[in-house]
Amino acid sequence: MSRAGGDAVDAGDGAGDGVGDGVGAREDAAFGEHRNLLFAVAYRMLGGAADAEDTVQDAWLRWSAVDRSRVADPRAYLVRVTTNLALDRLRSAQARRETYVGPWLPEPMLTSPDVAEDAELSESVSMAMLVVLETLSPLERAVFLLKEVFGFPYAEIAAALDRSETAVRQLGTRARKHVQARRPRFETDRQERREVTERFLEASLGGDLNRLMEALAPDVVLWTDGGGKVRAARRTIHGAAKVARWMVAVTGVPYAGVRPEDMRMRIAEINGVPGLVVDGPDGPIGTISLDVDDHGRVSAIHLVANPDKLRAISENSRLPM
Known part of the structure; x- marks a missing residue:
């Protein structure tokens, strides 16, 4: 030994449904504007690039079928859909991981050097943090990430998870204490x-x-x-x-x-x-x-x-x- 993005999903051309090309282009742009955010949420939730990409594609399918006139905030709607899709995947994945051969670790991904300049951002995707997140319940993980990493207010998180704000705050407090007790305690530049x-x-x-x-x-x-x-x-x-x-x-x-x-x-x-x-x-x-x-x-x-x-x-x- 010596030293040394997924394909776009076509939403259709709008023929026969009264949707013109201009509206279709705006719809694609609305999803594309938030696509990186959705992948970032899904990856931290699931610990896998392939699962995250599949989740984002499923979110696109939901988005392509929804009546946009009823969506007041596309970003909040898409994060809500993505989070709940990821929760479903995570629950089934945790059952499979019980029979996984040997220790289970997240799927590694390359990051650009400038990411490391933001200590909080780099920590949120570090192997050490993703391993700690594995010890949370799916709901605790969702609340912790949406609040501590992505900065969503508890009211929005409660709406996304269909829980009361009080319950979400309790989940967040429990998750934060759990992570603080298990995250690496030493910081190095x-x-x-x-x-x-x-x-x-x-x-x-x-x-x-x-x-x-x-x-x-x-x-x-x-x-x-x-x-x-x-x-x-x-x-x-x-x-x-x-x-x-x-x-x-x-x-x-x-x-x-x-x-x-x-x-x-x-x-x-x-x-x-x-x-x-x-x-x-x-x-x-x-x-x-x-x-x-x-x-x-x-x-x-x-x-x-x-x-x-x-x-x-x-x-x-x-x-x-």
């Missing part, structure tokens, strides 16, 4: 994160166990998501010594059918922070995202190698924030 990522990369490529351990916090946790399709740990691995041995072992042997000499590792902006993409001859075979503590050491590693979760990375798709 982007430059330090990149330096830590580079040190981790060099130590991993060198196969130096001691040097790798120096880059890790004593209580570091390793999550590996292979989905039962590639070699991965079935449980999280705890402690610098165990994590370092696993990393050294996996970088020295063929992985996902790719020989070590045919692998390349490169630094990329993944989910708002510097991370690593592991490439094989035919494309990415994994991503590595790191959490960093206040001593500049790696406190958590999220390794995604399930090929079903690498589509967005393979297609160089970037997350609209």
Whole structure:
């Protein structure tokens, strides 16, 4: 190993329904104006790019069928539809994840470097935050995201979820306390994160166990998501010594059918922070995202190698924030 958007849905031409070309164009523009927001909501709700894209397409189908004269606020309506569609998907997905082979991690996505300049924005799509959001109930997750990330008032959230404002406030308070108790407690700037990522990369490529351990916090946790399709740990691995041995072992042997000499590792902006993409001859075979503590050491590693979760990375798709 060495260093190194979905298709538009046609709403029809309006023939025979009294809708002229000009109105149709305005309708498309109304949805297109909010499309990135809808994807951003759905991705944070579901933790997957493919599921988020499917949700947005379903929202488009709802939008294309609604009587627009009855929609006073297209943005609020579309967010409401998207959130409820995502809730339905999340409830069914949580049942499937109970039988998932090994740890389940979100689907990684590339982000532009300037996203990292906004600390709150980058944190909201970080692997660490998405993993924490998985521990919330679907409704708690929806309320937390709409309020804390997207800034919707409780009254609008209550209308979107068809709940009382009092109930939504209670959900929001519970979710916020839960997230605050579990989110990473140490903040590092982007430059330090990149330096830590580079040190981790060099130590991993060198196969130096001691040097790798120096880059890790004593209580570091390793999550590996292979989905039962590639070699991965079935449980999280705890402690610098165990994590370092696993990393050294996996970088020295063929992985996902790719020989070590045919692998390349490169630094990329993944989910708002510097991370690593592991490439094989035919494309990415994994991503590595790191959490960093206040001593500049790696406190958590999220390794995604399930090929079903690498589509967005393979297609160089970037997350609209």
